[in-house]
Amino acid sequence: MLAQRTVLFNSSGTAAARTAAKAAATNGKEIIDLTAGEIWTDLASSVREGAIAAINRNVNRYTDTLGMMELRHALARRISAETAQPWSADEIAVTSGAKQALFNAAMVILNPGDEVLIPAPYWTTFPAQIIIAGGTPIFIGTRQSNYVPTLTDLVKAVTSRTKAIVVNTPNNPTGAIYDREALAGVAQLAMDRDLWIIFDECYGAFAHAPHTHHPIVSVAPRARDRTLIVNSFSKSLALTGWRIGYLAGPKAVIGAVKALQSHTTSNPNVIAQHALLHYLECGGPAYQLQLQRQVANARELGLSILSTLTSVPQPTAQGGFYFYLDLSELQRHAKTHGREFSADDVVKKLLMDAGVATISGTAFGDPAGVRLSYGINLKLLDKALRRLTATLNELTF
Structure with missing residues (x-):
């Protein structure tokens, strides 16, 4: 059964x-x-070097549940540079890929019956994880608006049960990128209606000219305290099999994620953590x-x-x-x-x-x-x- x-x-x-x-x-x-x-x-040479060095040092022990503090500090510096907002290590959870970051987010912010707005087409994992958490996905059609939801359609879909909006840009599967105006509209709606923004930017490294990827908190800094940033290195460093990503958000959310993750996966793979840390410290942009x-x-x-x-x-x-x-x-x-x-x-x-x-x-x-x-x-x-x-x-x- x-x-x-x-x-x-x-x-x-x-x-x-x-x-x-x-x-x-x-x-x-x-x-x-x-x-x-x-x-x-x-592989990036610095990723390989970091992993091999960790293995040669016989690294094989648990780290903090949310990842090594050195790695979280490095990620905080990176996110601060990308968003033009200050971030600290206690606002970062290192996860086993973006899927775990999304799962953690859904589990700690949703109550049974909460609704989450998801523009469609959508990555198949978004609604599945919301359902697992007891929430209800509400889909917003986008074909007629070049695969980016209109603010009018989002506003119409909001009810007293709406808890969050998923923003995935650049989008999987469509490749659509939200411009600054669209992001500002989502942020204002979230602030007006007291909603969370789940901001998945896993493909942010691949915006094709003349299009530009914008972190939503750089467009609307006042929405930061209600934004959960999901990212991974599966795409930007071609590390799909390494399962290493992160969730960035308010300290209270990250604290709840730590408790949850301690009972699911515990810390992410320690060799992947050391490899990523070495890349962030020594890799450069090449x-x-x-x-x-x-x-x-x-x-x-x-x-x-x-x-x-x-x-x-x-x-x-x-x-x-x-x-x-x-x-x-x-x-x-x-x-x-x-x-x-x-x-x-x-x-x-x-x-x-x-x-x-x-x-x-x-x-x-x-x-x-x-x-x-x-x-x-x-x-x-x-x-x-x-x-x-x-x-x-x-x-x-």
Whole structure:
């Protein structure tokens, strides 16, 4: 017998898509996988050096539940520089990736029945964790406003039960970036209605010109005492498998997180902590700049190929490293001819006919979208997108 809460959520849709891609590949078919939210690259040398040095020193003991104090001080300095606001170590919790930071946030601020506004399409983990915490996700459509919610729509969705707003910029899956005006509007709404802001900026290192990523507390400093910043090094340092991230917020929240984390994972992996500390103290900007150039080159290549799509608009891909295809017009056209199909159908066709694994927008609350990661090898990306474009241009259902 399973607990009742297990029926409230499914396994991650992105993880399921990766599994489907691997299953197709094991059957002998050449599959190019565009599902993974990670960048193919080598480790930063300073990260590797920090990890090896810690191992050579026989580091193997517990740290503080919220992470080593030296690391939290280093992160506080980094966040202070990024936000132009002073932060201290006791406002930082080091976590096992951004997922744990989000889980901790949901568990310590939500009561059963509390509502959380989530712009859609959304990263699949947002609503799942809110449900686990006993909250209710309230979805705000964004397709008609270039995947950034309008203040009008957010205001309409607020009720007496609303407790928080999720802001994910650059957005996963759409790549949309909130400009200063949008962030200021969210912050003012949160202050007016006494709401928390859960600010996920895991893709903040990848904003593509002319777009710029802005931390919300730098745009609206008065909203700082109600903002929880979630970030990780999975994307900005290509460390997805290392599981190291952080939550920054008011001291009272971080204190509650410490108590919670002491009963879940305890401290994050100690070798990853030492590796990250060494990077923050000695690494410099060169590696991250190289990673940004790699992603920018992949984006340029991908947009060039996707510009040949005839029935699907070229994605804007303002930030992050995903192309998000909008199938809604194609679906409307098919419906006028008596045919209907979903994003799931398109993803299956791309896998079987083009040998390209993608993620259906249904995983993100959108039955008319498809997400493609362009963090892979450029030659494979070129091959995959040419196959995908040819298949979509010949699409009939």
